[in-house]
Amino acid sequence: MKGIGVDKKGDAVMVTAVLLLSVFLSVGSNLLLNYGEVVGTEEEVLHLTDVEDSLMKIRNSMLTQVKAGDTYTSIINQVTLGTLGNPFIGQARSSGTIDMIPGSSEFLFQILIDDGGVEIPVNSVNGAINYYCNNYYFNNRGYQLEGGGLFIQENGQLIVNTLPLMDISRTQSDWSFGLSIFGISGDRFSISGIESIPLSQMMISYQESFQTLAAGQVLVFRINSMSERAWATGFRSYLNEQDLVENSDYSITDPMDWSSSGDHLEVRLTTLSSFDLQIGEMEVEAL
Amino acid sequence: MRRVLSKSDGVTNVVSMIMIIGIITSMMGMVFATYMPAWGKDIESRTEMDMMNSFYDLKSNLDTLAVGGDTGASLTTSFRLGSEGGPLFGFGRSQGSLVFQRDKGSFLVSDLSGRSYGRGIGNIHYTSNHLYINDGDLKMENGAIIRREVGADILKGPPNIILRKDNNTGEATLFVNLMVLESTETDLAGTQSYIIRASLLSSDISTYPVSGGSPISCNMTTQTPSIWLSIYSNITSAEGLVEGPANDYEIASGTDIAGNSFVDMTLHDIDEIKVRTSVFRLELY
Numbered sequence: 001m002k003g004i005g006v007d008k009k010g011d012a013v014m015v016t017a018v019l020l021l022s023v024f025l026s027v028g029s030n031l032l033l034n035y036g037e038v039v040g041t042e043e044e045v046l047h048l049t050d051v052e053d054s055l056m057k058i059r060n061s062m063l064t065q066v067k068a069g070d071t072y073t074s075i076i077n078q079v080t081l082g083t084l085g086n087p088f089i090g091q092a093r094s095s096g097t098i099d100m101i102p103g104s105s106e107f108l109f110q111i112l113i114d115d116g117g118v119e120i121p122v123n124s125v126n127g128a129i130n131y132y133c134n135n136y137y138f139n140n141r142g143y144q145l146e147g148g149g150l151f152i153q154e155n156g157q158l159i160v161n162t163l164p165l166m167d168i169s170r171t172q173s174d175w176s177f178g179l180s181i182f183g184i185s186g187d188r189f190s191i192s193g194i195e196s197i198p199l200s201q202m203m204i205s206y207q208e209s210f211q212t213l214a215a216g217q218v219l220v221f222r223i224n225s226m227s228e229r230a231w232a233t234g235f236r237s238y239l240n241e242q243d244l245v246e247n248s249d250y251s252i253t254d255p256m257d258w259s260s261s262g263d264h265l266e267v268r269l270t271t272l273s274s275f276d277l278q279i280g281e282m283e284v285e286a287l
Numbered sequence: 288m289r290r291v292l293s294k295s296d297g298v299t300n301v302v303s304m305i306m307i308i309g310i311i312t313s314m315m316g317m318v319f320a321t322y323m324p325a326w327g328k329d330i331e332s333r334t335e336m337d338m339m340n341s342f343y344d345l346k347s348n349l350d351t352l353a354v355g356g357d358t359g360a361s362l363t364t365s366f367r368l369g370s371e372g373g374p375l376f377g378f379g380r381s382q383g384s385l386v387f388q389r390d391k392g393s394f395l396v397s398d399l400s401g402r403s404y405g406r407g408i409g410n411i412h413y414t415s416n417h418l419y420i421n422d423g424d425l426k427m428e429n430g431a432i433i434r435r436e437v438g439a440d441i442l443k444g445p446p447n448i449i450l451r452k453d454n455n456t457g458e459a460t461l462f463v464n465l466m467v468l469e470s471t472e473t474d475l476a477g478t479q480s481y482i483i484r485a486s487l488l489s490s491d492i493s494t495y496p497v498s499g500g501s502p503i504s505c506n507m508t509t510q511t512p513s514i515w516l517s518i519y520s521n522i523t524s525a526e527g528l529v530e531g532p533a534n535d536y537e538i539a540s541g542t543d544i545a546g547n548s549f550v551d552m553t554l555h556d557i558d559e560i561k562v563r564t565s566v567f568r569l570e571l572y
Contacts, residue, residue, distance in 0.1 A: 014303045021307070057344075061351040068354050072451075072462040072561065075350045076444050078343040084333060088326045196340055198444065287444075 036090030037137060043083045044094050044138040051096070051131055052152075052161065054079045055145050058129070058199065063148055063165050065203045066180050066280035074202040076287065079131065082194030092136040097192040100199075100284050102127040102185045105261075107146040109181065110222040111277065113213065114268070119220075123207065123279050125183030128225075129199075144227050148181045149234065151227040158227055160234035168242045174273035175244075177219065182280040189286050198287040205281045212274040219275055221267040228258055228265040235267050323378045328419040330379030334370040335423045338383070338413055339443065341366045342425055342432050345411070345483065346444050349466060350430065352487040353565035361486035363572075369415065369478035383415040383423070384476040387569060389469065392428030393508040394446075396463055396562060398501050399553075405493070405562040409468025411569075429466055429507070433514050440514045448505065448518070450554070452526050458558040459526075461503060465562060470569035482572040490565040497557045505552045512540050515550040523552070 058077045065073065085093030101107075104126040113120040128146035135141075142153035148164030165180035185204070191197055213219065223231050232252055239250050246252065249271045255263035269275075341364055348362035372380030392410035397403045410428035417423070424435035425443075432444035447464035469488070475481065497503060507515045519538050528535035540550045 011299070013300050017303050017307050021310070057347065061347060061354075064351050064355045068356060070354045072449050073350060073354050073447050073464055073563075074445070074449075075347055075354070076343055077347045078340055080340070084329070086326075086329070088322065088329075196336065196343075198343055 033090045036086065036092075039086065039089060040083075040091040040094075041137040043085075043091070044133075044135045047080065047083045047094070048133065048138070048141055050080055051133070051143065052150075055129070055131065055143050055150055056162070058201065059145055059148060059150055059162070062182050062201060062203075062280070062282050063180055065201075065282070066148075066182050066206065066278050067165070069206050069208065069278075071203050071206055074200050076198050076200050078196045078198045080194075080196040081131075081192070082133070084194060085136075093194055094133060094135045094137075095192060095194050096131060096133040097190060098197060098286075099130045099132075099190045100127075100184065100186060100188060100286070101130065102188055104224070106130070106226070107144075108222075108224040108264075109147045109183075110220075111179075112220050112222070113211075114218040114220050115214075116216050122209070122211075123277060125181055125279060125281070127184030129184060129284065144225070145184075146225060146227065147183070149227075149231065151230040153227070158230040158233075160230045160237070163231075163234045163238060166238060168244075174271070175249075176274040176276065177269060177272055178276040178278075180278040182282050184282050184284055186283045186285050191286060199284055200287055201282050201284050203280045204283045207279045208277065210274065210276045213272055219269045219272050223265040223267070224261065224263075225265075228255060232265055232267075323373070323376065324419055326373050327379035330370050330373055331381050331417045331420045334367065334381055334383070335415065335417075335420070337367055338415070338423065338425060339434070342411075342413070342427055343444065345485065346427060346430060346432055348485050349565070349567060350447065350464070352485060352567070353464060353466070353490050353563060355487075356490045358487055358489055361484050363482050363484045365480055365482050366413075367478075367480040368413075368475060371478055379419065380478065381415055381417045382476060382478055383413060384474065385481070386412045386475075387468070387470045387473040388412065389472060391508075391510075393506075394429040394465060395504075395506045396465070396560065397504050397506070398497075399504065400501075404495055404503075404560055405463065405465045405564045407465030407467055407564070409466065409470070411468070426511070428509060430464060431514070431518065433511050435511070440511045442514050442517065445518060445521070448522055450522050450526050450528075459554075459556060460559045460561060461505075461554060461557050462561045463505070463563070465564045467564065467566040468569055469566060470571075473571060475571070484570045484572065486568045486570070488566040488568055490563060492561065492563045495560045495562070497560060500556045503554045503557045503560060505554070506549055507551075508543065508547045508549045510548060512548045512550045516540060519550065519552040523554075 061075045081096035083094045085091045107128040108126045110124040111122040125147055131143040144151045150161040152159040167178040169176050251268045253266040257263050345364040368383035369381045372378055389409050394407040396405050407429040413425040415423035421436050426433045430446035434441045434443050449462040452459045509515050523536050537553045543549055
């Protein structure tokens with residue numbers, strides 16, 4: 001026993017072993033935490049791609065129902081709100097919120113004919129589905145699905161992902177415009193979390209109209225939305241691509257105040273000869 | 288011997304190593320007993336969630352193709368049958384099985400004289416084998432997504448069968464979307480991912496006026512009769528129909544000659560039937 005009490009080699013071995021264990025544990029935990037951040041960033045980026053794909057799928061299936069005039073098929077699409085994270089490697093989860101807002105408070109798209117100063121209402125759609133994420137590692141992003149267009153909001157910037165289905169057909173002397181668009185209705189809901197939410201959609205009403213414009217008549221779109229800038233950019237880009245000239249074939253009037261709900265974006269198709277509209281009202285509910 | 292027995296150098300080394308080995312063993316035991324099973328459950332749950340999303344995607348694709356009516360158009364869905372598990376030790380590794388059955392899940396719309404208005408057939412059935420969580424069981428038949436867990440069936444996605452009564456005229460119209468899934472009988476198992484391409488071969492909508500209040504039967508042959516009983520109940524209760532032979536509808540269930548379970552909904556006083564029969568080819572990649 002006396003030998004053990006004065007064994008200095010043994011003391012050194014014990015201290016060395018404890019130090020080695022501590023180094024091992026700290027290196028391991030540091031590695032896990034950094035790995036968790038890398039994996040978390042990647043998962044959040046992939047998740048945003050999934051959300052965009054899901055909203056595009058919703059948009060495409062809604063437009064398919066509008067084009068077919070189908071009012072007796074319900075289509076279910078799912079949106080995953082967030083990422084699960086992984087506490088075992090120190091990866092935080094990110095959540096998201098999906099809002100379905102019917103009515104014109106969030107989005108209103110009016111279609112009318114300006115007949116020499118007299119406005120003739122043709123139709124209108126309203127309602128939107130919005131998604132906002134609450135990321136831990138990557139930038140936060142918002143998506144707005146309204147009227148058949150999908151818009152992205154990130155770092156205060158608005159980007160057009162896609163506009164409603166539009167087509168322009170020309171003859172030698174004039175051109176006509178086709179538009180397929182939908183409104184969103186139903187009981188308002190707002191769901192937050194990380195899980196997948198199945199959304200059921202059914203077209204509850206449908207209208208199709210074809211109209212030839214008389215001389216002096218102009219087709220006008222009035223848009224009231226948080227994404228007005230993106231609508232303006234999208235329309236300008238699309239019409240220019242179709243070789244239409246701004247302030248000649250069409251004009252776009254920006255609102256005085258982009259953020260004011262009382263002010264709207266106006267698109268006028270001044271040299272248009274006829275138009276064809278397909279408008280559906282989609283009832284959306286979360287299952 | 289005496290010198291060896293009395294030599295005290297090295298005793299501390301041995302004691303230290305034994306203590307260190309003991310610490311490491313107990314830490315590993317804690318990791319294996321608690322940490323890994325929890326992570327394994329997490330991995331298996333994600334696999335089930337991904338498969339649920341895949342079934343929703345497939346149903347959405349089939350319904351969208353049917354509505355679009357564009358023959359030859361196709362949409363793809365990815366399915367991951369299982370999971371390779373976590374790092375190093377493969378905890379949470381689970382296998383799944385996906386089966387296409389062309390002759391199961393028959394849905395027949397007919398009248399009592401035997402006239403058939405349309406028939407849907409074919410189902411897709413997924414089962415999984417988990418270690419930490421309950422085994423999964425998902426099925427899609429005629430547009431209905433049914434999940435079975437711990438012996439209970441849950442309807443996760445309803446089929447497209449709609450009964451509408453015009454409030455003004457009182458006329459009742461039955462809308463039925465029938466799906467015919469054509470594919471080679473396939474039985475896949477493992478942990479890999481597959482792509483299923485669904486192509487629309489044909490989609491026809493037919494409208495049939497029903498004269499004299501002739502009863503119309505919707506007969507589903509299924510292994511989950513309880514779900515179809517609740518589907519039919521939901522359809523009829525949504526329009527405030529009353530059950531009974533002398534009333535608006537009857538629902539019956541039983542076993543046919545071949546021993547298959549069926550659920551039948553017979554509707555009285557239907558004025559019109561709209562049937563869309565869509566034929567899909569499912570291919571695996």
